[in-house]
Amino acid sequence: MFRYQEEILANEIKSIVEKYGNKRENLLRILQELNDKYNYLSEQVLQNVASCLKISPSEVYGVATFYSFLNTKPKGKYVIRVCKTIVCDLNGKDKIINTIENELGIKVGETTKDGLFTLEYTNCMGMCNQGPAMLINNDIYYNLDPEKVVEIIEKYARGGDSNVD
Amino acid sequence: MLIDSKKQILFSEFTPGYGLSIALKMSPEKIIDIMIRSTLRGRGGAGFPTGLKWQATAKAQKTPKYIVCNADEGEPGTFKDRILLSDYSEKLFEGMTIAGKAVGSNKGIVYLRGEYRYLLKKLDKVLNRLRKIGYLGKNILNSGFDFDIEIVLGSGAYICGEETALIESLEGNRGEARNKPPFPTDEGYLGCPTVVNNVETFSYVPYIINKGADWFMEIGTEKSKGSKLFSISGDVKFPGVYELPFGVSIAEILELVGARDTKAVQVGGASGICISKKDFDKPLAFESLPPGGSIIVFNKSRDMLKVLKNFIEFFVEESCGQCTPCREGNYRLLEAVEKLERGECSINYLKVLRKLAESMKYTSKCGLGQTSPNAFLSIIDNFKGEILARPKKVND
Numbered sequence: 001m002f003r004y005q006e007e008i009l010a011n012e013i014k015s016i017v018e019k020y021g022n023k024r025e026n027l028l029r030i031l032q033e034l035n036d037k038y039n040y041l042s043e044q045v046l047q048n049v050a051s052c053l054k055i056s057p058s059e060v061y062g063v064a065t066f067y068s069f070l071n072t073k074p075k076g077k078y079v080i081r082v083c084k085t086i087v088c089d090l091n092g093k094d095k096i097i098n099t100i101e102n103e104l105g106i107k108v109g110e111t112t113k114d115g116l117f118t119l120e121y122t123n124c125m126g127m128c129n130q131g132p133a134m135l136i137n138n139d140i141y142y143n144l145d146p147e148k149v150v151e152i153i154e155k156y157a158r159g160g161d162s163n164v165d
Numbered sequence: 166m167l168i169d170s171k172k173q174i175l176f177s178e179f180t181p182g183y184g185l186s187i188a189l190k191m192s193p194e195k196i197i198d199i200m201i202r203s204t205l206r207g208r209g210g211a212g213f214p215t216g217l218k219w220q221a222t223a224k225a226q227k228t229p230k231y232i233v234c235n236a237d238e239g240e241p242g243t244f245k246d247r248i249l250l251s252d253y254s255e256k257l258f259e260g261m262t263i264a265g266k267a268v269g270s271n272k273g274i275v276y277l278r279g280e281y282r283y284l285l286k287k288l289d290k291v292l293n294r295l296r297k298i299g300y301l302g303k304n305i306l307n308s309g310f311d312f313d314i315e316i317v318l319g320s321g322a323y324i325c326g327e328e329t330a331l332i333e334s335l336e337g338n339r340g341e342a343r344n345k346p347p348f349p350t351d352e353g354y355l356g357c358p359t360v361v362n363n364v365e366t367f368s369y370v371p372y373i374i375n376k377g378a379d380w381f382m383e384i385g386t387e388k389s390k391g392s393k394l395f396s397i398s399g400d401v402k403f404p405g406v407y408e409l410p411f412g413v414s415i416a417e418i419l420e421l422v423g424a425r426d427t428k429a430v431q432v433g434g435a436s437g438i439c440i441s442k443k444d445f446d447k448p449l450a451f452e453s454l455p456p457g458g459s460i461i462v463f464n465k466s467r468d469m470l471k472v473l474k475n476f477i478e479f480f481v482e483e484s485c486g487q488c489t490p491c492r493e494g495n496y497r498l499l500e501a502v503e504k505l506e507r508g509e510c511s512i513n514y515l516k517v518l519r520k521l522a523e524s525m526k527y528t529s530k531c532g533l534g535q536t537s538p539n540a541f542l543s544i545i546d547n548f549k550g551e552i553l554a555r556p557k558k559v560n561d
Contacts, residue, residue, distance in 0.1 A: 128243075
């Protein structure tokens with residue numbers, strides 16, 4: 001990375017840290033915002049946060065890797081998280097996964113070549129009375145069936161990332 | 166009749182100030198006295214008496230004090246708090262404010278699980294409205310009492326539903342449980358006295374203050390007073406959240422939700438126990454079947470070993486890895502289930518694993534590890550016939 005880009009990044013991170021205050025208890029919130037902003041938390045981002053908070057980079061890395069909604073590797077613009085826990089499993093999450101895999105040409109854990117979608121499993125997200133369910137970034141979708149899933153994904157592919165009802 | 170509207174609390178009439186306007190005229194001691202007499206117990210799963218928790222926090226010397234709401238509802242099969250947060254959050258916020266008045270705290274924090282981030286806007290809107298009409302913020306209802314609430318998001322970690330792990334997460338750390346004591350009532354958030362209660366627990370508070378401890382105690386059983394929200398899902402016709410009095414039996418619930426050909430019921434989520442028909446008449450109460458918020462129903466077509474595997478995979482992933490019994494134990498249990506699947510598990514090996522499961526219960530550091538073998542033990546015990554001695558599989 002060029003020096004001036006490094007400086008821009010450092011300044012952006014500094015201003016986000018300042019917004020919350022450079023106290024340790026704000027670390028998770030800072031990482032959440034940076035994760036949204038940059039799509040993932042690169043080593044460089046984490047090092048900058050560590051120096052702003054005056055703590056060791058390994059401390060920051062430890063936190064970033066602990067939480068499943070924080071990424072330390074690049075992900076697609078839209079992260080699809082399909083619930084795989086018991087009730088969604090009973091209600092047919094396998095069909096949903098198969099449909100998405102076929103539609104996007106990727107397996108669980110992979111990202112599409114155009115960088116648009118990443119497909120993941122997630123654990124129970126509290127939609128058990130309306131499963132199978134999935135999150136796309138922060139939006140929730142439930143009572144899914146294969147046809148509905150394809151429609152939803154197409155909507156995102158067209159660039160309409162609006163929420164449901 | 167099972168659903169008696171007189172015995173329903175959380176879905177009954179409510180306007181802001183329902184309990185708060187009364188509580189603000191009471192002394193903190195009086196509020197705590199009512200809460201202790203009501204015998205309300207925590208609805209998050211552990212069932213600790215709420216009044217005693219508040220009393221301990223009120224007595225702690227250090228300041229400031231914090232009121233934390235555990236909205237990290239992650240137990241598989243549980244979604245009751247989502248309904249409360251989405252449609253009834255004023256009750257929760259009022260309960261937290263009353264807790265603040267009782268223990269001498271001016272600051273509330275809702276720890277909202279990352280999976281529920283889509284509720285954040287709505288919750289912030291309610292908070293703003295309450296501030297505008299004087300039920301939150303400085304000098305609430307001209308009483309001289311200040312209290313405000315902030316929402317902090319989690320980022321996808323089941324363990325953060327454990328109260329000390331939740332506090333660690335609030336402090337910007339990995340969500341790893343702490344040793345107890347000290348309890349959060351003495352040393353919680355930022356080392357200060359902290360009340361941590363579940364969403365549902367706080368939501369009962371305005372009603373108890375308004376109608377009194379005796380009214381609350383009319384509902385329920387001898388040792389489990391009041392009603393409880395049950396998240397009911399699985400092989401049922403009408404899944405959803407039901408408010409039912411303590412003492413209701415599984416059989417009654419199954420009838421209510423239109424369950425047919427039921428073989429097994431998981432009570433209390435993945436960390437709870439799986440019961441078979443012989444126990445369907447047992448009442449759900451703290452003194453009988455532990456009434457976690459979650460009821461998952463399985464009909465006769467379900468393979469209980471597959472169910473068990475799903476639960477153990479959950480714990481393997483969600484164990485924070487801090488202590489050995491939980492981190493390693495759950496892996497060993499998963500291996501055993503895979504052996505059982507292939508028809509390769511000897512009954513002697515299973516006996517060894519039973520010992521392992523027991524020692525996980527006693528030696529794990531926090532509730533996650535202590536309860537993670539429950540599903541294993543109860544499914545092995547109650548569904549022996551279908552689980553043991555399966556034919557050897559050649560290839561899947």
